[in-house]
Amino acid sequence: MMMSTCRQMPRVQRSLLTLTADKIRSKPVQTAEAWLESALSQHWSRLYAVLYRLVGDHAEAEDLALETFWRLYRQPGVMTNPQSLSGWLYRVAMNLGFNALRAQKRRQQYENRVGRMFLEEKSGESPDAALEKSLERQRVRRALAQMKPRSAQILILRYSDFSYAEIAATLGLAVGSIGTLLARAEGEFEKIYSSLGTESQEGEQHASG
Amino acid sequence: MHLAEGKIKAYLDQQLSLADREEVEAHLAICSLCQQRAADLRSLGKQVGQHLAVLTSSPEQSPTLASARSSLQNRIADKEKTTMRNKIFAPRYRPAWVAAALILVLAVALLFPPVQAIANSFLGLFRVQQFTVVQVNPENLPEQLGNSAQLESMFTNNVQIQENGEVQQVSSQEEASQLAGMAVRLPVGMRNQPILKVMPGAEITYEIDLKLAQAILNEIGRGDIRLPDNLDGATVQVNLQSAVTAMYGDCEFNPEQARQEGYDPDNPRLPSLPDCTTFVQMPSPVISAPPGLDLQKIGEAYLQVLGMSAEEAAQFAQTVDWTTTLVIPIPRYGTTYKEVLVDGVNGTLILQDSEDYPKQYLLIWVKDSILYALTGPGNGSSALRVANSLK
Numbered sequence: 305m306m307m308s309t310c311r312q313m314p315r316v317q318r319s320l321l322t323l324t325a326d327k328i329r330s331k332p333v334q335t336a337e338a339w340l341e342s343a344l345s346q347h348w349s350r351l352y353a354v355l356y357r358l359v360g361d362h363a364e365a366e367d368l369a370l371e372t373f374w375r376l377y378r379q380p381g382v383m384t385n386p387q388s389l390s391g392w393l394y395r396v397a398m399n400l401g402f403n404a405l406r407a408q409k410r411r412q413q414y415e416n417r418v419g420r421m422f423l424e425e426k427s428g429e430s431p432d433a434a435l436e437k438s439l440e441r442q443r444v445r446r447a448l449a450q451m452k453p454r455s456a457q458i459l460i461l462r463y464s465d466f467s468y469a470e471i472a473a474t475l476g477l478a479v480g481s482i483g484t485l486l487a488r489a490e491g492e493f494e495k496i497y498s499s500l501g502t503e504s505q506e507g508e509q510h511a512s513g
Numbered sequence: 514m515h516l517a518e519g520k521i522k523a524y525l526d527q528q529l530s531l532a533d534r535e536e537v538e539a540h541l542a543i544c545s546l547c548q549q550r551a552a553d554l555r556s557l558g559k560q561v562g563q564h565l566a567v568l569t570s571s572p573e574q575s576p577t578l579a580s581a582r583s584s585l586q587n588r589i590a591d592k593e594k595t596t597m598r599n600k601i602f603a604p605r606y607r608p609a610w611v612a613a614a615l616i617l618v619l620a621v622a623l624l625f626p627p628v629q630a631i632a633n634s635f636l637g638l639f640r641v642q643q644f645t646v647v648q649v650n651p652e653n654l655p656e657q658l659g660n661s662a663q664l665e666s667m668f669t670n671n672v673q674i675q676e677n678g679e680v681q682q683v684s685s686q687e688e689a690s691q692l693a694g695m696a697v698r699l700p701v702g703m704r705n706q707p708i709l710k711v712m713p714g715a716e717i718t719y720e721i722d723l724k725l726a727q728a729i730l731n732e733i734g735r736g737d738i739r740l741p742d743n744l745d746g747a748t749v750q751v752n753l754q755s756a757v758t759a760m761y762g763d764c765e766f767n768p769e770q771a772r773q774e775g776y777d778p779d780n781p782r783l784p785s786l787p788d789c790t791t792f793v794q795m796p797s798p799v800i801s802a803p804p805g806l807d808l809q810k811i812g813e814a815y816l817q818v819l820g821m822s823a824e825e826a827a828q829f830a831q832t833v834d835w836t837t838t839l840v841i842p843i844p845r846y847g848t849t850y851k852e853v854l855v856d857g858v859n860g861t862l863i864l865q866d867s868e869d870y871p872k873q874y875l876l877i878w879v880k881d882s883i884l885y886a887l888t889g890p891g892n893g894s895s896a897l898r899v900a901n902s903l904k
Contacts, residue, residue: 362576
């Protein structure tokens, strides 16, 4: 039932989109492309930075950021409303980013190996220091992936310098609740992070063996 | 009266209005307990900040706005093409989801669209009297499967689906029975009243084009899989009768909202419905295929597409009675299954217990030529009780 509804969606969506896009295009003031351009110039670097922080890979962060803007392009209704635009963009980016982060968890063993080979070739930084940093990043991301999604999102947004009001708008929460949720999220993160301390080393041995 | 933790946190993060800030400062000046809490929160925040600091990137590595702009233009152009293709493809494909796929796809293989596509295309070869579960490793699945143009073209050109009517909502068990032409059974003792819907039957005709099928296998990088020659031109007919679904609890799925939130309609990892139990029943699909079709060989190909080696597939294929069994692929990780005694017969309980997604169960069984599927949130402990209360 659920699936059938979804399968029907693209068709409906398309016609809705065409309809709305035509409406916007018929306005002399601004076209869908112009809206997209203004959203892109306003939000690109910040959106990219948030996504990079989350997934830790330039190509993947870029892909996800582009995907977010592409979806925006298909949603002209959102574009024309500046109040909801920013919240929508970061919400979508967060969802995509976290899906990617969870998928990463499954790829991790492979990446451990590749990462090590890569690091050994890399000049400048001593291999040990670089490896340690990479393991540290992995540990942080694994902790994030294990957290309750909302907590992890609050944390990432806050540490990307989002104000409480912006976090609330992005995640659809009340501004007054952000302090409490953030404090709780920080506690949750530290707990999981420290529990991963010994485990990640075992994982590393396992992956290299 | 002490300060709320959230307020202290907001104060430390400089997120309070002037009035609130003054209030907090005034209280902190006289309350050592709140001072201690503030100090704890500050040091926790500092620690988290240090840990998360490893995640920052250097700005010069970020793609510039200009390059983002041009990549986005390319993406829009590319996706327009795909969307057009999907548009052509979706309407014909859809009815298969409504009835047949309802059972096997609803919750089992939710994790992979490719498997669903394959399972559906092969469904025509089975007369379902029982289920067998085969565990597949998602990593072994051909990646290209999900966006195979040839597969789409096969559905567009070689699969014909005729749906006999529209989905109808009915108000009682009797009405559902009458409309569906079978004795509809419903669980007793549910908290909510069900929403009952009758899905129309459908006739699916699939004319096998061996060349095209082989081309699909090539496209997905499995040109090594060989299909039996006598498959070419064979027509397979699947006759689906009406199915009845009963939904309990909060099952309203709002596709528009989900899409807004960034869920991809083509990616079935949709927001779960934490309070929705769905019960589906339909007469076993009747499938007619020409005699002489080597079902076991086709089954082997199917299993290979799912990632088995030729030897494994051959071995497994021997253990299955392909004329009566629907082989359901489930992901090897995050999903478990077991045989259970349900409703007086053997059934299969499949659990999605990956930590990444909310737990969900799917219980399937066949009794008196009726296929039953019950799916809901949780680990399935209530599933058997519900299933055994059917009346």
